Amino acid sequence: AQSVTQLDSQVPVFEEAPVELRCNYSSSVSVYLFWYVQYPNQGLQLLLKYLSGSTLVKGINGFEAEFNKSQTSFHLRKPSVHISDTAEYFCAHGIQGAQKLVFGQGTRLTINP
Amino acid sequence: DTGVSQDPRHKITKRGQNVTFRCDPISEHNRLYWYRQTLGQGPEFLTYFQNEAQLEKSRLLSDRFSAERPKGSFSTLEIQRTEQGDSAMYLCASSPGPLAEKLFFGSGTQLSVL
Numbered sequence: 227a228q229s230v231t232q233l234d235s236q237v238p239v240f241e242e243a244p245v246e247l248r249c250n251y252s253s254s255v256s257v258y259l260f261w262y263v264q265y266p267n268q269g270l271q272l273l274l275k276y277l278s279g280s281t282l283v284k285g286i287n288g289f290e291a292e293f294n295k296s297q298t299s300f301h302l303r304k305p306s307v308h309i310s311d312t313a314e315y316f317c318a319h320g321i322q323g324a325q326k327l328v329f330g331q332g333t334r335l336t337i338n339p
Numbered sequence: 340d341t342g343v344s345q346d347p348r349h350k351i352t353k354r355g356q357n358v359t360f361r362c363d364p365i366s367e368h369n370r371l372y373w374y375r376q377t378l379g380q381g382p383e384f385l386t387y388f389q390n391e392a393q394l395e396k397s398r399l400l401s402d403r404f405s406a407e408r409p410k411g412s413f414s415t416l417e418i419q420r421t422e423q424g425d426s427a428m429y430l431c432a433s434s435p436g437p438l439a440e441k442l443f444f445g446s447g448t449q450l451s452v453l
């Protein structure tokens with residue numbers, strides 16, 4: 227079965243520091259990868275997606291992710307975080323031709339002033 | 340575009356009771372998904388619809404769970420004879436087409452079974 231592993235359940239960082247949230251997916255023929263963010267008491271919101279093309283994907287709020295096929299990874303990065311980035315981040319893999327998503331366990335990003 | 344709305348936001352029930360949740364997708368979206376999210380976990384796929392047709396059900400969806408989308412618009416998820424293990428956030432999402440790349444999520448219904 228397809229699976230997604232987020233290697234860190236919690237990541238604390240200081241404001242304005244860089245951050246990387248790690249995600250590995252189980253290999254498959256077709257690869258559709260997503261990062262979602264969930265702010266407290268809100269629904270999941272799409273940050274960015276990789277469907278094909280350039281392996282470096284830019285998303286909203288200054289986030290970017292790099293698709294690495296050989297390492298089956300899709301790590302999320304931001305060069306300088308803000309307090310408002312405090313949230314839960316979910317990596318997801320689209321399966322069955324991306325008709326549905328399989329999610330990782332989530333990474334809670336906490337920004338300290 | 341008013342987004343995906345779910346009702347109620349919170350539901351507290353006693354074990355053994357039946358509960359029903361409603362999801363109103365974005366109006367022109369023909370795909371509708373239900374996911375379940377427990378504390379500390381990512382959302383798990385439950386089922387999805389193409390218009391009124393239920394195309395797939397996860398093995399997570401026991402016989403006590405039933406979902407409908409009678410006119411291809413709103414959807415309901417019913418849980419019969421609730422158990423404490425059913426306590427979770429139930430998320431609804433919709434998309435305009437077959438690909439999940441344009442999936443929009445609602446804020447969810449938090450179910451607590453006492």
